[in-house]
Amino acid sequence: MEQKKNVKQNKGGRNPKTNPSIHRHVFRLTDEENAQLLSLFEASGMSNKAKFIVAILFSKEMKAVKIDKGTADFYMRLTSLFGQFRAVGVNYNQVVKLLYSRFTEKKAAAFLFKLEKQTAEMASLCKKIIELTEEFNQNFLQK
Structure with a gap:
């Protein structure tokens, strides 16, 4: 019986802090x-x-x-636009492969001519996006 009295009982609860904050100032x-x-x-x-x-x-x-909400919104939209451009690039490669595998060379060349026009249009749009992004960086982010 004497052995049980010498052993500390676990009371449970939170472990005490090593350096508690006990001083209060108002x-x-x-x-x-x-x-x-x-x-x-x-x-x-x-x-x-x-x-x-x-x-x-x-x-x-x-x-x-x-955190500027406008800047964050611009960044998110630009990121989604970049993702869409990547998806178009993947689709572009798939279309070119399908054109040559499904159509004659003459028909495939005609379709590729139309596709090249659209690609040039997208390239000019991409340049405009890059210019707008650089302008935004200079005017709003470098302050």
Whole structure:
């Protein structure tokens, strides 16, 4: 019976922290100061306001990330457009193979002539997209 008394019983629950935060400080802010603090907190991207304040007090490195919805939307649309161009390239190769395997050389050449016109049109469109992207980068992203 004496052996059981010397053994610690497991109470369960959370493991105790090695260095718990037990000291509390309270301060008051004006409306303008509070608005500034909240805007800095939102810009930091941190999820805990107390950790944010401690990081500012002790000059820890803060990362502020601004996400521009217009830029993100432009990037997503440009990415989807690039995917569509890749799909057209794959289909282009398949069409050329089918033309030569299913039609005579004369008919295949006629269809290829039409396909070349469309390809030239797509190439000019692609150049225009590249120009617009570079213009967007210079005007909006490099500020």
